Amino acid sequence: MLQEQTASLATGSSGPVTSQLANEFLTFRLGKEEYGIEILKVQEIRGYDSITQIANAPEFIKGVVNLRGIIVPIIDMRIKFRLGNADYDQFTVVIILNVAGRVMGIVVDGVSDVISLEAEQMRPTPEFGAVIDTEYIMGLGTVDERMLILIDIEKLMSSSDMGLIDQSIN
């Protein structure tokens, strides 16, 4: 027990990843890659239907939907990260997130499962050129042979390049 703690403390200095204790992640697929987001940020998962376009919005913002009386913007992560094919059918899945006090939906290729990751299963992000700025990646998780890219969804969705929130410059 104590050893575990000291171990995690030791690795804690190497990156912010391990400062997080064991967490549950919802994993989803974008193209061939597997991503994970903190389960606590997920409100629900629903199908993709009746979207109202928003004028002059970036291409990855598909529009807004009515979620029980709340107007919720829908972002297609496949377009944003140029992964997978942006087709829409009855299998298209929207993950409704609740981040930074806002509700929003992201379109992904498919939702796999919920995985619990221990601190030692998470590795710090190496520096590499990825479609997602490494700033928004909390780390890499390993489960058996699979690799999960853990996204700091709150940071990503609040960032200016998503254009979801009015920036002060506007």
Added chain:
Amino acid sequence: MSTDLEQFYEIFFEESAELLADMETCLLRLDVNSPDLEDLNAIFRAAHSIKGGAGTFGFTDMTEMTHMLETLLDRLRKGELEVRSEMVDAFLKAGDVIKEQLAGHRGEGQADPAVAAAICEELKRLSNEIQAPAKETPVVSNDQTEAVSAEAEVAEVKASPNDDSSRFTYCIEFFSAGMSNTGMENLWANLKQLGSLENVTPANEEERCQLKLVTSNSEEDIWEILAFVVDPAKLKIELDTSGKIEADATEAEAPNTISTDAGSFVDEDEFEMTKMPPAPGYGFFPGAPAAPKDIMDASEANLNSSQQQGESNSKNEPQAAANKSAGKANTAAPASETSSIRVSVEKVDQMINLVGELVITQAMLAQTASQFDPVVFEKLHGGMSQLERNTRDLQESVMSIRMMPISFVFSRYPRVVRDLASKLNKLVELKTVGENTELDKGLIEKIADPLTHLVRNSLDHGIEVPEKRMAAGKPAQGTITLRAFHQGGSIVIEVSDDGAGLNREKILDKARERGLPVHDGMTDQEVWMLIFEAGFSTAETVTDVSGRGVGMDVVKRNIQSMGGRIDIDSAFKVGTRISIRLPLTLAILDGLSVTVGDQMFIVPLTYIMESLQPAAADIKTVSGHGRVVQVRGEYLPVIALHEVFNLHPNVTSIHEGILVILEAEGHKAALFVDDLVGQHQVVIKSLESNYRRVQGVSGATIMGDGKVALILDTAALVMASQQEAV
């Protein structure tokens, strides 16, 4: 624990604000020559309730001030002092100070202690001015008022019987049947601590126990000890006056009898209750819920309700007295029973949302059900129509929760007019009509400032000084009328005066001076609208009331931001009427739904002049692009919605589609859309709560089929088209 108290703070603040408003209404209604006792009582109760609450939370500055108020008011309502107008002034000022103190505790601004002290002094001076002859007042003596707090008063109650170092003999009588021996022993021990105890129970008596206690403690102390052990209903404590104790003649009047038997309770004097220790929640709830009722209808309902209150109060008094041990002064309770409950706005909004959802679900169900054969599924269709009716009723009643009578706003103007009129040496009467007209709470809050401005303007610029009025053959006293009524789907609020009216020539001269594009051929309406231009004022002298030309433009902007409109009617030397037209609620909008491609948009109805299908010949281009359409001799710029929003329309040539003629802020434009769908009342939802502001869109709504439709920001679209044209 601290968070617990904090959650009550908000209630206390709100309630105190209401009580203060209530108090002010009563004060202004008060006729100095023949004061209505009921009004005085109402003012007293308001001050008293605030004091109770403030005491509970430890806001000593407020307790102090309200206590001063109470002292003077008590003497007034007992007829020991005559009401004079300077007292009313002092009360009003004290009310202002309490308001500031309240704001201070809320963390908004800071009350000036010097002002408070000055008012305190004045109140004290007034209350001490004429000592009532030959009657010892039960009012707390002066030196003690200095450091008044609820605790100090309690001490006083206890102290007064002690003053002559006299000891009282109490006869205690209770049913001891069923009590254990140890319980009795404890009781004996406790009572003995208070003083000398004597058992006078008759030997043959088994069920009852009679005791004689000689003590310097008050009845309350004995009561407290006994109440834990004995059933209060079977307990009786009486002061034995036949004993060897010398009770002062004045002190004999003091409430020395405590009994659970309401009938035998002699003290009906409410003031005595103020001397009770402030138990938690003391004076916390009474009165406030009645407040809306009180101000609802100044002329009629007020008479009624005050009568009612008077009646129920007198009935209630013995009962309230019986509740004394509970430490609650339920003086205004009877009025509150039916009037209102306090619910947070969030809860109401949530309910409105849920009902909105229900309506949508119902619409979806109805659509599905309509596909079934009405003969076979007769019951289903019957049920569906009933569901529709019920949901509509439900929606209406939920919406009405947010509605409040406009008297909430109107009630503040008697004060404004009173103060300002005396400052300007004018005689003005304020009439209010239609105070019960209801509108959305959000609008109520926003309308107050513009309306205040208009009232002040009427008083300063409209109403003339008495001499001038007499010379013009008008009564010396001017009249300002506030009127509210429903018209169509909107509410109209009018501020009218019988003053000088607007001077057309003067306004035109002033406009020319400022270089505004004016000419003599302008209609009166157009001329009057000039006064809403920024920095426009015809006042010869700048006073601290008005004349700087700041304000009317702000008024207009505020009204417009609420989705309203402002109009002026005026006749020179006869008077001016300014009418504000507002939508009933902020949450609902009358809109026309239009389609472009597969998308639906809502155009707010208030901006739409007309819709038409133009002939191809009416469409002209200006310098190659920039199209205009000729409508009745006017050339209007065409805004193609699909171009603005980058959509794929079903029709691209204008004469095949529909043009909706819009007018916003004096500019007109024609909006080109594929088709008109229908007129709806839509519930406005914010896009910004989860997304960001979108150019050309003011909000969103949910249509009957559950889809989202965007509401166009008409003003922005029209203005953008104007800029393009330039």
